Amino acid sequence: MSVRVTLPAHLRTLARVDGEVKLDVNGEVTQRSVLDALEAAYPMLRGTIRDHETHERRAFLRFFACEEDLSNESPDARLPEAVATGAEPLLIIGAMAGG
């Protein structure tokens, strides 16, 4: 079963993908395992969602799923079952901001 991830438009352009990304995730489906799989498949996204070294989420990005803001959950917490089964996507969202 693939995990579905929706990227912000600028990261879709950077990764040269249209629409959702589908990823095979090993083990438990967590923020960390999904982002590990995402960055393995699309190395150009390294550093654009989370820090290269600390893996801390970039300040102006949020992680949403199933109408919940999961941004401040532990990166090792299990994501909702609907994300793990591919029924719902993990949404990576850029903060609304001007300029």
Place this chain on the structure above:
Amino acid sequence: MSRVRVLVGTRKGAFVLTSDGKRESWDVSGPHFGGWEIYHVKASPADPNRIYASQSSGWFGQVIQRSSDGGRTWEPVGNKFAYDGPTGTHLWYDNTPHPWEFARVWHLEPSLTDPDTVYAGVEDAALFRSSDGGQNWQELPGLRTHPTASVWQPGAGGMCLHTILLDPSDPQRIYVAISAAGAFRSDDAGKTWKPINRGLRSEQIPNPTAEVGHCVHRLAMHPSRPGVLFMQKHWDVMRSDDGGESWRETSGNLPTDFGFPIDVHAHEPETIYVVPIKSDSEHYPPEGKLRVYRSRTGGNEWEALTKGLPQRDCYVNVLRDAMAVDSLDPCGVYFGTTGGQVYVSANSGDSWAPIVRDLPSVVAVEVQTLP
């Protein structure tokens, strides 16, 4: 017939402007990387098809793009800029210690001889180098760990390393400039560094003649005389004839000696260009007149170049990396404004014409002269 390719970085993407040697009719391509800040785009002198671009965003951080076909297609390469070893602290705006934090790449300087080697000047100030076409970046930590670094302080735009000059006569010699630490020189290919700020005077710091702390906005060099350096400082236009060992002021009759860019004519090493700007806070041309000033005597005596430039109601700025010269004859001079215009002079500055008028705010302009 020769061609020129102008590489423009803006607040919302990169643009490539091309023309034949007449520099009258232009093709515009872009925006490339639309919506991203493009702090700098620069091509390799060793391979004109190899171009590097610094792409960044408050949301997504730093990306480096590389083209191997003259800017037609691009590929993202490495974007990991990790300081080498303990980061230490510099001074924050309130004089408290502040840890070094990577923010963005301000300037990319490709090697004079190897298309795969490129230097990056970053904020917070440090110098990085890649020798594999931008895939991997290693810091040259001798600069950031210089004994004076703990008292370096950011300028209003951040503590950025914005100028990198490679000496064509000596591969061991590199000059850099940092706002607001000053100018530095390495004579061992970037391993160790020496502040070269003797003769600078900055009334905005407690000791106006301190070894470091000067807000150098830009350095320029003519490749035929790499020991002669020109500087646009926060205030004052300066000149060194001894590789930065000492500086003397050459502001002369400029209407204001504040500004950001400074550049040298391609064929006349004593002909230099600046764009005087009103300051400390206005940062637009005096009297609303956009004027490039040219000195044919290496400073002190300046003439206003106004033909073709707006001489009323003009309140744009020209940023430090936004001026360049081509190597055609006569020499072409280019600059971009925060109002989105890129101007060209195909006659060494005697007259000007806009190539484009309505780009996003221009951050950087470079030009390539192509066969």
